[in-house]
Amino acid sequence: MTTEAVTSEPGQRPIGVAVLGHGTVGAEVVRIIRDDATDLEARIGAPLELRGVAVRTVRDDRGIPQDLLTTDAEDLITRDDVDIVVEVIGGIELPRKLVRAALDSGKSVVTANKALLAEYTGELAEAAEAKRVDLYFEAAVAGAIPVIRPLTQSLAGDKVNRVLGIVNGTTNYILSAMDETGADYAETLAEAVRLGYAEADPTADVEGFDAASKAAILASIAFHTRVTAGDVYREGISKITAADLTTARALNCTVKLLAICERITTDGRDRVSARVYPALVPREHPLAAVNGAFNAVVVEAEASGRLMFYGQGAGGSPTASAVMGDLVMAARNRVHGGRGPRESRYADLEIAPMSDIVTRYYVNLQVADRAGVLSAVAAEFAKRDVSIAAVRQEGAGEGARLVVLTHCATDKALSDTVAALDQLESVIAVTSVLRLEGSAE
Amino acid sequence: MTTEAVTSEPGQRPIGVAVLGHGTVGAEVVRIIRDDATDLEARIGAPLELRGVAVRTVRDDRGIPQDLLTTDAEDLITRDDVDIVVEVIGGIELPRKLVRAALDSGKSVVTANKALLAEYTGELAEAAEAKRVDLYFEAAVAGAIPVIRPLTQSLAGDKVNRVLGIVNGTTNYILSAMDETGADYAETLAEAVRLGYAEADPTADVEGFDAASKAAILASIAFHTRVTAGDVYREGISKITAADLTTARALNCTVKLLAICERITTDGRDRVSARVYPALVPREHPLAAVNGAFNAVVVEAEASGRLMFYGQGAGGSPTASAVMGDLVMAARNRVHGGRGPRESRYADLEIAPMSDIVTRYYVNLQVADRAGVLSAVAAEFAKRDVSIAAVRQEGAGEGARLVVLTHCATDKALSDTVAALDQLESVIAVTSVLRLEGSAE
Numbered sequence: 043m044t045t046e047a048v049t050s051e052p053g054q055r056p057i058g059v060a061v062l063g064h065g066t067v068g069a070e071v072v073r074i075i076r077d078d079a080t081d082l083e084a085r086i087g088a089p090l091e092l093r094g095v096a097v098r099t100v101r102d103d104r105g106i107p108q109d110l111l112t113t114d115a116e117d118l119i120t121r122d123d124v125d126i127v128v129e130v131i132g133g134i135e136l137p138r139k140l141v142r143a144a145l146d147s148g149k150s151v152v153t154a155n156k157a158l159l160a161e162y163t164g165e166l167a168e169a170a171e172a173k174r175v176d177l178y179f180e181a182a183v184a185g186a187i188p189v190i191r192p193l194t195q196s197l198a199g200d201k202v203n204r205v206l207g208i209v210n211g212t213t214n215y216i217l218s219a220m221d222e223t224g225a226d227y228a229e230t231l232a233e234a235v236r237l238g239y240a241e242a243d244p245t246a247d248v249e250g251f252d253a254a255s256k257a258a259i260l261a262s263i264a265f266h267t268r269v270t271a272g273d274v275y276r277e278g279i280s281k282i283t284a285a286d287l288t289t290a291r292a293l294n295c296t297v298k299l300l301a302i303c304e305r306i307t308t309d310g311r312d313r314v315s316a317r318v319y320p321a322l323v324p325r326e327h328p329l330a331a332v333n334g335a336f337n338a339v340v341v342e343a344e345a346s347g348r349l350m351f352y353g354q355g356a357g358g359s360p361t362a363s364a365v366m367g368d369l370v371m372a373a374r375n376r377v378h379g380g381r382g383p384r385e386s387r388y389a390d391l392e393i394a395p396m397s398d399i400v401t402r403y404y405v406n407l408q409v410a411d412r413a414g415v416l417s418a419v420a421a422e423f424a425k426r427d428v429s430i431a432a433v434r435q436e437g438a439g440e441g442a443r444l445v446v447l448t449h450c451a452t453d454k455a456l457s458d459t460v461a462a463l464d465q466l467e468s469v470i471a472v473t474s475v476l477r478l479e480g481s482a483e
Numbered sequence: 484m485t486t487e488a489v490t491s492e493p494g495q496r497p498i499g500v501a502v503l504g505h506g507t508v509g510a511e512v513v514r515i516i517r518d519d520a521t522d523l524e525a526r527i528g529a530p531l532e533l534r535g536v537a538v539r540t541v542r543d544d545r546g547i548p549q550d551l552l553t554t555d556a557e558d559l560i561t562r563d564d565v566d567i568v569v570e571v572i573g574g575i576e577l578p579r580k581l582v583r584a585a586l587d588s589g590k591s592v593v594t595a596n597k598a599l600l601a602e603y604t605g606e607l608a609e610a611a612e613a614k615r616v617d618l619y620f621e622a623a624v625a626g627a628i629p630v631i632r633p634l635t636q637s638l639a640g641d642k643v644n645r646v647l648g649i650v651n652g653t654t655n656y657i658l659s660a661m662d663e664t665g666a667d668y669a670e671t672l673a674e675a676v677r678l679g680y681a682e683a684d685p686t687a688d689v690e691g692f693d694a695a696s697k698a699a700i701l702a703s704i705a706f707h708t709r710v711t712a713g714d715v716y717r718e719g720i721s722k723i724t725a726a727d728l729t730t731a732r733a734l735n736c737t738v739k740l741l742a743i744c745e746r747i748t749t750d751g752r753d754r755v756s757a758r759v760y761p762a763l764v765p766r767e768h769p770l771a772a773v774n775g776a777f778n779a780v781v782v783e784a785e786a787s788g789r790l791m792f793y794g795q796g797a798g799g800s801p802t803a804s805a806v807m808g809d810l811v812m813a814a815r816n817r818v819h820g821g822r823g824p825r826e827s828r829y830a831d832l833e834i835a836p837m838s839d840i841v842t843r844y845y846v847n848l849q850v851a852d853r854a855g856v857l858s859a860v861a862a863e864f865a866k867r868d869v870s871i872a873a874v875r876q877e878g879a880g881e882g883a884r885l886v887v888l889t890h891c892a893t894d895k896a897l898s899d900t901v902a903a904l905d906q907l908e909s910v911i912a913v914t915s916v917l918r919l920e921g922s923a924e
Contacts, residue, residue, distance in 0.1 A: 346626075353788065371639060
């Protein structure tokens with residue numbers, strides 16, 4: 043049995059690998075390819091050979107032989123002895139050009155680049171298809187946590203209705219810390235930057251761009267439809283206040299930045315919604331317990347029910363684990379024939395606009411401290427058929443507040459209501475508005 | 484692009500499926516194949532056609548055309564127009580014969596049968612290998628929760644050190660209920676049987692046989708080594724008392740039946756341990772929150788860190804979801820070429836005996852209420868180099884008790900200590916002994 047052998051199948055030529063980028067992830071991938079060569083060979087059925095590592099500048103402090111380093115990525119990826127290209131550069135335009143060129147030359151590609159995929163999956167999947175090679179990207183969503191493969195393979199015979207994820211570690215670290223310490227956003231962000239949990243320019247994370255890329259990838263796969271980052275409704279966490287977390291606690295909730303991908307069925311017609319925003323999440327929901335830099339993705343499918351995948355969503359080592367899994371599978375396909383699942387977009391569902399989405403809302407109002415305010419506020423909700431689940435009156439005088447929690451209604455009805463409240467004479471200010479997700483009505 | 488089409492690739496012949504068994508899972512698989520034909524065809528690239536369902540007795544109340552039913556399974560699986568056989572009969576000897584015959588005739592096989600696999604993976608994997616067909620069994624462990632595919636594919640480039648799972652819903656339901664209500668084992672089991680969470684003869688579940696089968700499968704895959712059910716150390720939950728759960732609560736723990744698969748490294752030599760027993764689990768461990776009939780599997784790998792997979796581990800519909808995922812992947816392989824990963828046992832690690840395993844212990848003793856007891860008890864631990872982490876003295880007179888929690892030590896040192904304690908004059912009885920898992924030393 044070939045499976046017993048630690049060596050390769052007889053006469054099996056090595057599989058050549060080119061790695062683009064030698065940052066945290068790239069360096070770890072290179073280390074594993076070199077250190078675990080024997081195990082990898084046994085798993086693949088052929089030795090995995092590193093042909094080169096493309097870097098911006100060749101330095102001698104990288105701990106790998108100088109002759110493996112090159113600044114000419116384009117030359118490296120088209121070499122005849124390269125079978126698989128691993129792209130871990132980051133950015134969009136350069137990796138797009140290189141990944142495209144690699145696929146066009148018949149190389150399989152493994153990438154961890156969510157921004158690239160959320161924009162150009164269509165183009166890249168078609169290039170992979172034309173050359174019948176693999177395009178794998180498990181590492182692009184939720185780091186080491188297997189999410190892409192379970193969705194495309196394990197649930198291939200099921201019907202996914204909803205994907206709900208905490209897919210950005212930076213924002214989850216900040217929101218968890220705000221929840222624990224009671225500190226405000228700016229202060230917590232500064233601490234996160236200091237500790238290395240947030241980048242010096244945290245915009246991509248805190249404004250939800252990173253999560254939106256991942257939502258686009260998850261929605262595309264879950265619903266067999268091409269969804270790009272531009273299709274994803276997006277709000278960041280920079281407006282979340284310590285007061286929001288206090289109110290959340292009073293409602294037995296916490297606040298999480300969620301990536302939500304949903305099948306919306308209206309009048310027998312299926313559409314897809316992909317959106318990212320901070321939301322109240324009930325404490326008893328499995329996602330409420332996902333704290334710090336951890337990620338988790340909940341998948342709700344028709345036959346399987348609710349599944350959850352949990353683990354480290356970022357970091358060089360966890361991301362490298364996901365890249366290596368893809369690399370081994372792509373290499374196995376080269377040795378044994380076959381390919382992984384291709385892009386599936388047969389369903390081609392329309393994207394539902396945010397206004398059609400049905401959620402619950404929490405609205406925090408600073409109000410005049412006088413009789414009749416509640417009645418005036420309640421009337422605005424009633425006018426738009428938005429049913430109120432609970433009202434709390436807090437404070438008095440200038441600090442008088444109303445906290446309103448609604449039942450489910452369309453986002454349009456809810457945002458129209460909020461706009462109208464903002465115009466009411468008795469309402470001084472709408473201080474915050476958050477959606478509530480993960481509760482049973 | 485073929486991926487755009489809802490129809491099959493041009494000229495693609497249908498993929499024929501035979502289903503063996505029409506119980507809860509089989510009926511749901513048949514329903515999905517018939518109801519979701521269009522979606523399945525788009526995902527596979529060819530129509531999936533049901534050739535027949537093998538049953539013990541042909542009845543007309545099964546809701547499927549009579550001419551699809553047959554009592555001649557052997558004839559059905561060898562038909563030329565059958566490509567894939569789904570085995571959901573249960574039992575061992577009959578499915579072994581049928582699965583073997585199907586593989587020998589060049590059919591790919593999807594099975595949910597953990598008992599079969601835990602015993603005969605070797606034989607069946609070799610038969611699949613000889614004919615170069617797929618043998619898939621995602622449904623055999625933890626129902627709908629993708630565990631096999633993440634381990635064999637997503638973590639194919641990582642090194643797994645530990646798998647820790649709650650993989651039996653019946654025992655988890657019973658232990659969760661005991662924890663919540665304070666009721667004793669016998670009472671809770673009776674209630675579980677009444678509610679349908681336990682079978683009339685619950686032996687396979689409560690004595691850990693079912694979990695041991697799953698542990699064997701998980702260990703085989705995680706460590707690239709053949710592990711059978713007989714290699715798994717096994718204790719059931721029938722001796723767990725209400726008092727154990729009370730003490731667990733006092734120690735900020737709960738009690739879970741765990742399937743543990745571990746890489747044991749001693750003097751630079753790797754061995755494998757696979758074991759099933761009820762253990763104390765600290766409340767802050769992710770598995771402590773997995774309640775009722777839910778399952779969860781924690782995987783600890785070198786690069787990925789700790790991952791958790793959570794969901795419904797049993798039931799017709801979740802199990803059918805896992806079977807359908809395998810069926811679609813096996814069908815895709817027939818259409819597009821290629822095969823899933825084969826049995827990998829290149830590591831061929833030795834099984835470590837239970838006596839070599841290092842864990843923590845909790846020992847509950849009924850003792851004589853007099854001076855010097857603690858000293859005598861502590862001496863027995865010290866003699867065998869077992870370090871005590873905490874001691875609690877409870878009650879007085881005939882109800883006097885000592886609860887001892889140890890640091891890590893080998894199972895042999897711990898069980899020798901327990902045996903010696905049982906002989907001490909001042910110890911009336913060792914009332915219970917449980918291991919503590921999932922704590923940091």
